[in-house]
Amino acid sequence: MSGQRExxxxxxxxxxxxxxxxxxxxKEGLDVxxxxxxxxxVKVKQDKFxxxxxxxxxxxxxxxxxxxxxxIVYYLLRKAKxxxxxxxxxxxxxxxxxxxxxxxxxxxxxxxxxxxxxxxxAEGGPDEIMTGDKKELNKSQTEExxxxxxxNPDMLVSKSAPEEGAGGVYRPPKFAPTxxxxxxxxxxxxxxxxxxxxxxxxxxxxNSFVNELMSNFEDRPEEVREIVGAESRELTRYLAxxxxxxxxxxxxxxxxPITRRxxxxxxxMTKSRNGLLGMTDGFYxxxxxxxxxxxxxxxxxxxxxxxxxxKRNKKRKxxxxxxxxxxxxxxxxxxxxxxxxxxxxxxxxxLYSSDExxx
Amino acid sequence: MADxxxxxxxxxxxxxxxxxxxxxxxxxxxxxGRANVSKSELKEKLASLYxxxxxxxxxxxxxxxxxxxxxxxGFGLIYDNLDAAKKxxxxxxxxxxxxxxxxxxxxxxxxxxxxxxxxxxGVKKTKAGDAAKKK
Numbered sequence: 001m002s003g004q005r006e007x008x009x010x011x012x013x014x015x016x017x018x019x020x021x022x023x024x025x026x027k028e029g030l031d032v033x034x035x036x037x038x039x040x041x042v043k044v045k046q047d048k049f050x051x052x053x054x055x056x057x058x059x060x061x062x063x064x065x066x067x068x069x070x071x072i073v074y075y076l077l078r079k080a081k082x083x084x085x086x087x088x089x090x091x092x093x094x095x096x097x098x099x100x101x102x103x104x105x106x107x108x109x110x111x112x113x114x115x116x117x118x119x120x121x122a123e124g125g126p127d128e129i130m131t132g133d134k135k136e137l138n139k140s141q142t143e144e145x146x147x148x149x150x151x152n153p154d155m156l157v158s159k160s161a162p163e164e165g166a167g168g169v170y171r172p173p174k175f176a177p178t179x180x181x182x183x184x185x186x187x188x189x190x191x192x193x194x195x196x197x198x199x200x201x202x203x204x205x206x207n208s209f210v211n212e213l214m215s216n217f218e219d220r221p222e223e224v225r226e227i228v229g230a231e232s233r234e235l236t237r238y239l240a241x242x243x244x245x246x247x248x249x250x251x252x253x254x255x256x257p258i259t260r261r262x263x264x265x266x267x268x269m270t271k272s273r274n275g276l277l278g279m280t281d282g283f284y285x286x287x288x289x290x291x292x293x294x295x296x297x298x299x300x301x302x303x304x305x306x307x308x309x310x311k312r313n314k315k316r317k318x319x320x321x322x323x324x325x326x327x328x329x330x331x332x333x334x335x336x337x338x339x340x341x342x343x344x345x346x347x348x349x350x351l352y353s354s355d356e357x358x359x
Numbered sequence: 360m361a362d363x364x365x366x367x368x369x370x371x372x373x374x375x376x377x378x379x380x381x382x383x384x385x386x387x388x389x390x391x392g393r394a395n396v397s398k399s400e401l402k403e404k405l406a407s408l409y410x411x412x413x414x415x416x417x418x419x420x421x422x423x424x425x426x427x428x429x430x431x432x433g434f435g436l437i438y439d440n441l442d443a444a445k446k447x448x449x450x451x452x453x454x455x456x457x458x459x460x461x462x463x464x465x466x467x468x469x470x471x472x473x474x475x476x477x478x479x480x481g482v483k484k485t486k487a488g489d490a491a492k493k494k
Contacts, residue, residue: 218371239426246423246432250372250385253434255421269426 026076055118057111061104068097238269364392368404370435380443382409383436386419391429395422398455401435411437416444418452 071094078085085091204210249255367389375382386405388396398419406414422433438444445458453459 242426250432253383253385255423266426 055111055115057107058115061108064097064100064104068094068101071097235269238265364390366390366393366396366400366404368401368408370408379447380440381436381438381447383434386422386433386435388422388431388433389429390431394428395424395431398422405435405437409437413441415456415458416441418444418448418456420452 071090075085075090075094078088078090245256369387369389370384371387373382373384386401388401390396401419402414402417405411405417405419411417416438417435418438419433419435422431424431436448438447441458445453450459454461
């Protein structure tokens with residue numbers, strides 16, 4: 001027994017300074033609260049603040065806090081006097097109230113906005129408040145403040161009411177997401193029919209009979225062009241494009257401005273032997289077999305999309321037969337080959353054309 | 360200028376534009392062996408072709424030679440009278456035909472004037488004000 005008493009005494013001596021500081025704090029807090037409460041009670045007694053109707057939630061909260069404080073005080077009293085607190089209902093009370101306060105906290109947060117508005121209203125319009133309800137929102141504040149977030153039924157737009165566009169244009173109401181007409185809806189047959197039409201159009205464009213008909217309609221003068229050798233593919237394409245463009249321009253009675261690239265293309269086309277480029281397309285394949293010395297490996301320059309690259313792709317030009325430079329043996333041989341090829345192809349073409357005429 | 364070869368004129372897409380009181384068409388000129396046909400020559404030919412009293416009412420423009428030469432295509436307009444022509448034609452074409460003169464505006468002066476006017480607001484941007492500022 002004496003040991004126990006000694007231990008408790010040592011404990012008491014250790015905790016003594018801490019206890020003292022805590023008690024001091026408590027006393028100070030209590031003094032502050034006391035002074036504030038006294039001031040408020042004086043005012044209430046003078047009928048400056050009406051406490052008849054207020055927010056019941058806040059009232060309940062106040063009561064809870066009060067009882068909590070009372071219980072704490074009683075608890076400390078008992079402890080100070082040295083009475084035991086085991087199993088005393090005070091402890092249970094404390095725990096309960098603490099629990100309630102914890103549970104109230106989220107509600108508190110939610111109501112915070114409303115309470116703020118009310119307090120603002122209370123400060124702003126004392127005349128209305130004097131009449132009674134603090135809960136009445138006063139509309140003296142007309143400017144936009146962020147506390148005016150409440151549902152406004154006037155802003156509702158009816159979905160089904162049709163809106164008349166300017167000039168009586170009907171615009172369908174947009175309230176459900178709609179999908180566009182997708183290509184999957186086009187059946188296979190329809191797709192094939194479309195393709196057939198496209199192919200037919202393409203073929204008819206190249207058909208000479210149809211072209212004759214069209215030129216008759218268009219009221220153009222008849223043109224007979226001499227085609228020597230096979231026209232190179234790029235030239236035919238270029239001409240076709242130009243013709244299409246000119247047709248469009250005549251339709252619209254305007255001219256599209258020529259870009260720098262187009263000018264370059266035209267220059268290239270005119271310079272490259274006036275359309276006879278296709279004649280020597282197969283030339284180098286034939287000449288490769290011949291054992292010629294110092295043959296420069298230059299292919300024909302094609303102005304196609306693949307060959308773009310500016311200065312990188314510039315190939316050296318074959319300069320043969322400049323007046324001052326004497327022709328070399330190889331150049332002579334090459335020229336002979338060219339002539340042979342030319343006559344050969346020409347004769348071939350003549351034979352074929354005659355065949356067509358006969359048929 | 361002597362034509363070594365014949366020049367053939369042909370008009371296509373002929374349309375009478377009542378709104379602008381004129382006739383408009385596309386012109387095809389065939390001039391094998393020649394580089395280009397001048398606009399004045401074309402105007403004479405058109406005047407004879409369409410029996411136009413006043414050759415000043417004919418305007419030809421936007422001529423382009425086809426690939427390979429020998430043929431060119433352009434547009435032509437014939438107005439009913441000179442007043443309509445002066446009313447509807449753009450300035451540069453009138454100047455080409457000799458119906459108007461080009462006003463030689465010094466570009467620099469114009470820009471300076473504009474910059475001066477930027478500083479004033481409203482109706483005060485009159486010439487008097489500008490002249491005064493010029494000093």
